[in-house]
Amino acid sequence: MSYQEKRSLVSLVGTLLISVLYGVFIYQRYPTGIPETSEVFKFWGAALLLFVPVQVVFKVILYVLLNVLNTIATREEEPEIADEMDRLIELKSVRNFCYVFMIGFFLAVGAPVVDLEPSVMFLILLITFVVCGAVLDISAFYFYRKGI
Template identity: 30%
Template sequence: MSQQERRVGVSLITTLIMFGVFGFYMLGFYQDGAMDGSDGYRLIGKSFFILVGGGIVVSIVVHILFTIIHSIVTKDYEPMMNDERDKLFDLKSMQIILLVFSFGFMVSMGVLALDVLAPGLVFLLIIFFMFIANVIGDVVKLFLYRGGI
């Protein structure tokens, strides 16, 4: 497994864990009724910024720890190199992420226009589509590194 594949795998696992924690956190608020009323929007906004900030910190720490552990176990150091193929894979992955998120955003606006869900839940739906887009982008990138093109 190449360093790029490991990096994508660690990113995928970190994303899944962070969103799992966020989902569990938001489910608790929803069950407690904390998302009802005008404070619900503020709670969603604060929780989202905590998710983003925490996600960045956790991702950096996990990548560093994984690199250190991998170097200790294999007794080998691989320098970080990105070539044109890596940039192409990043661009293809980013296209998929933007496509999936744009679709999710349009679905969320349609749900809001049809008054199917409460506006607070539509914000959570947008965050959910951000998560799904990131996971699909990482899976596509992993597929490309495994010999997809």
């Protein structure tokens, strides 16, 4: 298995793991018994804003661990040069990410239009972030396995 495939799988597992842990953390702190007030909006806004840095920090730690363990196991460094195939795979993976994000974004924006609670909009956005990250990693792994 190539380094890029390992990186995609580690990123996918990391995305799913941190998302589940963060979801449990958010669920425990959700203000129950309060109708849709500014407090609930404040809660969801903070939850979404905190989710991105948590994901970034966790991914950086995972990539460092992957590099260290991969170097110890294979005695090879991370490839520093990205060729045209790497760039093309990255572009196609990001394209898939953008498609999924746009679908999720429009679903989230459409939720209040069909009289769903505003919390549903934030939940859809949060789930969209997780699914987009998974689609990005799965696409990269698929394209590295299959080829372009």
